[in-house]
Amino acid sequence: MSSSAVDAEAPDLVCQLDNVQGMVDALSSVRWKRNQDAVIELSEHGIVFIVEETGCLQAKVYLQRELFTQYEFRAHGRPRFGVSLGLFVDCLNSFSVPGHSSFIEIRYPGPDMKLLLKSVDSLDSCIYAEVRTRIPDSISWDYNFEPAGSTPLTFTVKSAALKEAVDDLEWPGSNIQIKLQPAPPAVTFRGEGHGDLQIDLMYYVNTDLLVAFHCDRQVSYRYKYKFLRATTSNIPNSVIKDNRGSKLSIGRGGMLKVQHLVSVARSSTPHPHIDSAGYQQSSRIAYIEFFVKPEEDEDAVND
Amino acid sequence: MKFKAFLTENGVILLEKRFLPALDKMGKICHLFLTREHAFFLHNLLSGDGVQSIAQFHKEALFDDYRISSQNEDRIAFAIDISLLNRAVRSSVSICSELGGGGSTANRLQIKLVKKLPPNSTLPTPFLTFETKGYKSAVIQDVPISKPLSRTQVLELQTALDMAQDLPQxxxxxxxxxxxxxxxxxxxxxxxxxxxxxxxxxxxxxxxxxxxxxxxxxxxxxxxxxxxxxxxxxxxxxxxxxxxxxxxxxxxxxxxxxxxxxxxxxxxxxxxxxxxxxxxxxxxxxxxxxxxxxxxxxxxxxxxxxxxxxxxxxxxxx
Structure with a gap:
């Protein structure tokens, strides 16, 4: 069942994945609106999806090559191309069969620079897709995240708690202030809009919730609620179920980085093709990163 | 124009658990077409667009004591709301089982075609009536149906049905x-x-x-x-x-x-x-x-x- 047309020239990438649902989960977590374009970057290390909004919010999904059961990268440099994220996720979703681990092959480029997907589970049935790609827009804004000082300003919070806090802040809406202070060590989310709402996460009071905390001076920045919400609105259920934490860091100029970990381990039903490979299930994690720019008019003590 | 029959236990299971939920997905309204030998549930046969679905039951698959008569070769057809029909069948079943069931002939489910004066109306309206006779009580449910189809409309339906029988090669x-x-x-x-x-x-x-x-x-x-x-x-x-x-x-x-x-x-x-x-x-x-x-x-x-x-x-x- 090989596609003859692309055999003439070796494609940049041929890879196989045994857990489509994990990839759908990871990509769904950066879908915060209906029509989004994503830039896909291929390299020998894996595949990165980059999604952006109006120069204020960027999200990246890292699918490292270790997540794939087979990963053959042959290109020079790092090929980049654009796809419609929503369409790609919907298409990928078609390959996922509930209660069944679906095995797919991804190939780029196919004829006409298309991205090709096909199921490789069975000889007698096959699902396939050809996704049109486009030349990507240049990245409008440099999201290089740099630490704000000598020590990083970070905290790790249970993803479920973070999502709940951000959901609750919908009520005041507008801008949300995030404040980190070293003594007593605490993180404060505060929204002022239609009324005020303040959520304090006290380190040491509840280490189950706030798992880690590093801060040597007080900082405070404001972020647009809708951007903050985009970082948590589509956290996959598997993240909550696995009781994972999300790491938040504040960098130079108040840039907020939010990191989630999404499991791409295959479901418990073993697949005959890869049993011998002995993959470490625990290491099969996709990294999701969001970068949120702060609002300009911050008034608190900053670096 | 008369129609009266008893739904068998098997018929009730077929309709309630299987066919009516499936047919409900095909569209809210369907034609129920009754002949001497068969009962048909027909979707979109006269309208021409949408998915046509044809469910055919031999009278014994659903009914016993099946009596039908009309001046049009004993054929009767009318439009009925599937979800209402299913609700009536379902609640009749629950009444039957509440009343002790047990397959005795006393609490069989009878359906018949009637014309009644609905409340606040002077115009007699046709209904498909479900009558469940229990030990001491009887429960009657009236499912509203369309006016029975005219002779020409029934002929049209029969023609459409005949045409829908061709098999792919x-x-x-x-x-x-x-x-x-x-x-x-x-x-x-x-x-x-x-x-x-x-x-x-x-x-x-x-x-x-x-x-x-x-x-x-x-x-x-x-x-x-x-x-x-x-x-x-x-x-x-x-x-x-x-x-x-x-x-x-x-x-x-x-x-x-x-x-x-x-x-x-x-x-x-x-x-x-x-x-x-x-x-x-x-x-x-x-x-x-x-x-x-x-x-x-x-x-x-x-x-x-x-x-x-x-x-x-x-x-x-x-």
């Missing part, structure tokens, strides 16, 4: 209805039109294509009923799309375009718990037909007293 058996349903439901997010091709080799190929994406699935080596052929071995090496294009060129396959929502609807018929399902394309690509087969419980023999098939309108006859 080649039928392929769907491997796993649930899985196909699942796939097509997800496909609905990607495109609106579905190309379906069916070959004499036993291949079923469904594909949706837009300017941005092509998404398809191919199922091969399916059981074929009717005209069949052997797949040329060289076809093995091609992609699904090339393979079906070549089969069409060779005249060994046919392809039609249908609405993906219609296709998904036709798959909803699995709620009727058929034992297997076959897809085929009618001669000249007139429609896509899906035929559901029911076995006599505990056997692999077709139960000829029950039949269900759907016809999906073809969007581009070329």
């Amino acid at each position: 080649t039928l392929v058996q769907v491997p796993d209805l649930n899985q196909l349903q699942n796939f097509v439901d997800r496909m609905k997010h990607v495109g609106d039109l579905l190309n379906v091709s069916i070959s004499k080799y036993g291949d079923l190929h469904v594909q949706t294509s837009t300017t941005l994406i092509t998404l398809g699935a191919e199922f091969r080596k399916l059981l074929v009923i009717g005209e069949q052929a052997f797949a040329p071995p060289e076809d093995q090496t091609f992609s699904a799309q090339t393979r079906s294009e070549r089969a069409i060129l060779r005249g060994d396959a046919q392809s039609v375009q249908v609405n993906v929502k219609h296709f998904s609807k036709s798959l909803q018929c699995h709620l009727a718990k058929p034992d297997c399902a076959f897809y085929g394309i009618a001669p000249q690509g007139a429609c896509l037909t899906v035929i559901f087969q029911f076995f006599i419980p505990g056997t692999r023999q077709t139960d000829k007293s029950i039949s269900l098939h759907c016809r999906l309108p073809v969007l581009d006859p070329s």
